Amino acid sequence: MQYRHLGRSGLSVSRLCLGTMNWGWKNEEEDAHIIMDIAHENGLNFFDTADVYYWDENRGKSEEIIGRWFAKGNGRRERTVLATKLYASMNDWPNNERLSALHIRRALDASLKRLQTDYIDLYQFHHVDRVTPWEEIWQAIDVAIRQGKILYVGSSNFAGWNIATAQATAKEAGLTGLVSEQSFYNLITRRLELEVLPSARYHGLGVLPWSPLQGGLLGGVLAQDHAGTRRLEGRAAEALAKHRPQIELYEAFAKEIGIEPATLALAWLLHQPDVTAPIIGPRTVDQLRSALQVLDVRLDPAILARLDEIFPGHKPAPEDYAW
Template identity: 45%
Template sequence: MDTMEYRFLGKSGLKVSELALGTMTFGREASKEESFKMLDLYASEGGNFIDTANVYSNGKSEEIVGEWLRGKDREDFVVATKVRFPVGQGPNRAGLSRKHILWSVEQSLRRLNTDYLDLYQFHAWDDFTPLEESLSTMTELVEAGKVRYVGVSNFTGWQLQRAVDVTKELGLQPIVSIQPLYNLLDRYLELEVLPVAQREGVGVIPWSPLRGGWLTGKYRRGMQAPPEDTRIGIAEKFGWSESWSRYNNERTWKVVDRLLEVSKEVGREPSQVALRWLLQRAGVTAPIVGARNVQQLKVNLGAAGWVLESKYVDLLTEVSEPELFYPYDFVRNAQRRR
């Protein structure tokens, strides 16, 4: 397997491996034993960036990561988690209020068996809490030594820009990263989120880089339905965003067809090529790879340490170009008339 490389996270001095390990399956599709095996494999291949959230498997994901970290050198790993979504029935058990953030960080620290978080992220925007309250609380956590860096997830372009501006205006801890949905099938963040991130020096750590399996080569043109025991089959049953009914369309199959062609030409697995394309996009720091078992993870880690030739990058970029809508199509056409 090729050698894992490391990149700075945004404008910070923190170095993370070019592939982060997502742990949403831990305690759900993956047992504790299988999760430990995946963590062992990831670490053995040079991975140091572990991403979780307080709501993954109702906290079980954090607990599994925390148990695995026992006996390890904590400084060898960059541990990231999130706060925002409901973790109970009380009126203050969700959101980005000072009360909820301060309570949530203590719960996450306990489950993760650590006295600090390397990266603490807003899991999503909160319309009901002043941004100044949320960001000042994160700064307090950094000053208290419980958090090292602050990030956001699932923000729109204007939300990210506003968060960056508030930190500058009030002298708060900067936003070092954003965690968005980004892959060959989902590229709309290129319209606003990515330009803001690049201009402001915010690292991009994409989630669902293989869109739940759509970009692994498992699904082919002509299939009538996904197998029930696959991620896409489960997504269809429960109405998750990567469902068959949402992506079973001509654009998806054109992208998948091209991905299979390129993969065959370069002698790599489709998932490795899809991840490599993302790794070579401007502004991207580290895609978050998840898996249900060691075998899947081993294949995905094969995306590290090599370069996809520019001609293949261009082929994939061209076929996956999203159809623009107003005002973005208007802006693009206006630029052509300069």
């Protein structure tokens, strides 16, 4: 396994992050426990979840499954860099959403209970709060850090200026501030290159891309369709129709260079200097083992250039749209 410091922090995390949104939804608990054990066996130490996973009446279930896995002992908690998130409402009562000091306190304690641990390694804001002032947010976080309940703080789905504002306010309070940003980033969706990546780089944040395969579009979807192993419907079918010409070129190129499409998409992310760890969401052990193979893939400049031709990216703002 390869490791990298998370942003400017001293925290070492694996180059792949195990996403657990599927726990209890697409993965039964026993299977989830097996996948987490195999992740550890392969040196993958970075796990990501959220209090709201997996949504609706099952909110909190992902954390509970991880908590029961930790309870098995044998160093499972100690070997894990645990990341979770808060923001979304956990019930219909007031003060149970966003980033108020009250909700941060309640959400953190509830996550700790579900996860059966006494601290969170990386506590992430799942979305920017446009109502609560940053002074209040950082004051609540400072209390939690002093209590030993969290070690590091990250953001998710922030704009570049949100990161800048958060960091400026944290600095005024004498706090470390954010060390990571978790965002939607892959070969197809490259908007982050405009302002989020430059902001993260300037402020010392590691970037954790979610949906690295664009909901499966970069995972060999056309080949799977031809083989009859996957049928897309609804939004997935609409997304494929929108990007089909690019996907056809992409899958043909992957075949030409002898790399599986999913592996190629993950490898491209690992070659981006601002990316710390893409978040993978394997539903099976085989999918996990397949994803781990990406760590041995090296893409030369010609391959990277061809991928940029198929999926054009962005220059940093304002050069992307101005002289």
